[in-house]
Amino acid sequence: MSATDAGAGWDGTWVAEHLGVRVLDGGGPVPLPSLVGMALRINPRRPHLLVSTVLAKHVPTDPRLVRAAGALLGLETAARLGRLDPDLLEAPRALLAAGAGADLAALDETVVALSARVGAGEGLVLGYAETATALGHLVARALRLPSLHSTRRRVRGATSHLEFDESHSHATRHLVVPADAALLRSGGPAVLVDDELTTGRTALATIRALHAVAPREAYVVAALVDARRAEDREQIAAVAAELGVSIDVVALASGSVELPEELPQIAAPEPLTLGTATRGTPTAVAGVPVPDPGDAWPVGVRESARHGFGPEDDVAASAAAARVATDVRDALAERGVPADGEVLVLGTEELMYAPLLVADALRRAGVGAYFSTTTRSPVQVRDVEGYAVRSGVRFVAHDRDADGYGEADRFAYNVAARPWAAVVVVLDRPAATAATRGHDGLLAALAPHAPVVLPVVLPVVTPGPGPLHGPEFGSYAADEVGWLLQDLSHVALEGGREERERAIQSGAAHYAESLPTEYRPDDAYRDLYAEQLAGVADRVGAAVVTVSELSRRVRGRDDLVLVSLARAGTPIGILMRRWARRHGWDWPHHAVSIVRDRGLDLTALRWIADRYDPRRVLVVDGWTGKGAIARELAAAVADANDVLRLGEEGFAPDLAVLADPGECVELFGTRDDFLIPSACLNSTVSGLVSRTVLNAELVGPDDFHGAKFYAELAAEDVSVAYLDAVESTFADVESAGVAEAARLQAADRTPTWSGWAAAEKLQADHGLPSVNLVKPGVGETTRVLLRRVPWRVVVRPGREADLRHVRLLAADRGVPVVEVPDLPYSCVGIIRPTEQDGS
16 A cells, blocks of 8 residues: 555455445545545444545655645635635646645645735634644645644643643544633634544534633634534534524535444454554664754744744744755765655654655655654554555654653554655654653654664744853853853842851751842952962963863764753853854853752753753763762752653763863863962852842742843853853963863873762861861862852962962961862862751
């Protein structure tokens, strides 16, 4: 059976002969047999299944035919709304009536020309998940209207503004989750788009629910096939009268399904088993290429109408799909797929429109692409003439944001339609979990049907807050970093140092629930900072080059995504991004919060995982002390990978730092404990952003952690000047920094955790109640002096050049400085134990 065999041996004659089920044409614009075949569901609510020959849900179909059928439905709707002369539709109707044998070039040219003639209007298009999501897009495209589609995916942090049930469906509950609820209240008629109108109950449930939250005067139900009975038509008229609205129905074909009084009993076929297929010989599944072709789809371009989609999104998505198609074509060629080989582009459940655009772009690029998608719905598979679902595969569900139906198995049908040269599987990131690649996952199930199975993973756009950027938040340029934080600048979080320290050490409050008062240095300290920066800028620059090059080599990729730990890691992330751009690599950079004993911001990690391959992500910090954050990171990453169901394809636990004096990471620029100027100041060298805040009264479970923007300190800000000073050394230190990276790559960089051992020794030597009161290293000592209540500073003799600012701060606060000859760090800051600790 092939996609071009529609109406010739699989159109439904088997069901008619064995069960007495007949489909009768009702004289619509297009003959019903041109658009449907017939199979049997595994669903007691409705046993028969009309299988569309132009929808590509169950049958691999030329994408041009799918696009043209959807466009024609949109044009029929435009004619019903008075936005197009209906007499102009005779030609495309006649062309579509030829089905898979249609002159697709002529059909395409005709519907494109007619779409340009559709008059302006208002309204909203709502497509139904999962089958009619792409169809809704196509109708909206023809009408030039914004669109939504319902969804079964529950997106954390997103609000469902509308819910209704589809009683006959395998998964009954529909959610409508616009990013902006105002979209539901747009003027003009609401156009509800489905593949098949059987009773109209789902449409009426939608209209009632929509009318309750956003009433309007007119509704249109648009479907490829209208198979309602007379009593169903009367019910729609009754609801229209009840609500005082008009409800029109538009369909390409109409007819009815005639069932016998009692369905004959026939033997059920063998059910599809997990990870296997009804035909084919197993072959190896191709690995994800580096880079993934899906990376050609820019972050921020909408991949679906799940949260809203406008005409401008359509333009961006079409351009993105063309770029993806180019990368897919190249990736297939690299894997030996012949240029004239036929390729199946397989979408995944609700993700239909973006894969359709990719398949269509491949066709335009000369690839013999067909299009189909996976589904939740179990269907009887019978490899017999006259039956519309001849083959299929079954695999485990893989959507990490799945709803209550999420653990049920999934299916792909008629995958044995042709001897595919390759199958290109298009997923979005929440669906690209470890289950996709498991032995009973989607890729393994497809392997018997093509020598190459190529996954393409697209980023998603989700509702809720996105990154904060300067100059609205922080003083860094908008393209330098996106802060995955919420702005708490309006909240008074600073408190007295002594009182705050006492609450933290007693356990009455966590350090991340409040902020220390920002230290405002005097002229003498600012002058010392400038002098120190001039003296060590080249050392910092060399370390930036080394850690960047070492990370690139160890990860084996040039497409890293930098995730800095706000705020100490953020200047280092920006410098690494600047270094990469000198070499032609664009490393996206986002800053996230990590909190000791609370872990990484999971909401921020979820946002990143929705948009980037987690294996590209490199977490960046400024320096290590005793290694508490490195340990916190490893535990947090393991938890995140488990929660997000990412498995081995999840985030890596490694941490890249400029300086690793504690010897607790493998990616570093140096292990020398030297002065990093960005440690000398607080927000005024870190983009005017505070340390991060995790306070349950301000931060909900789906919120980003918080931080403040100290715009009032702009006159004292040296953040960008610091970056510029270090970047100016790159040309001079490049060769030495790259050579050091090569040396380190070949060396043993196994963490010794010597810093942790040293901290525990100091805790014992000074009788401290907690190792958390010991803050080793120049950076951590500076933090103690600026933000905490210092007790004493321990320094190693001979490090005066790196410690001038430490001694200045200590003298200013009356903190004793004690020399210890064998100290593995340049210095260690010790926080004063409070009375509650018995000290």
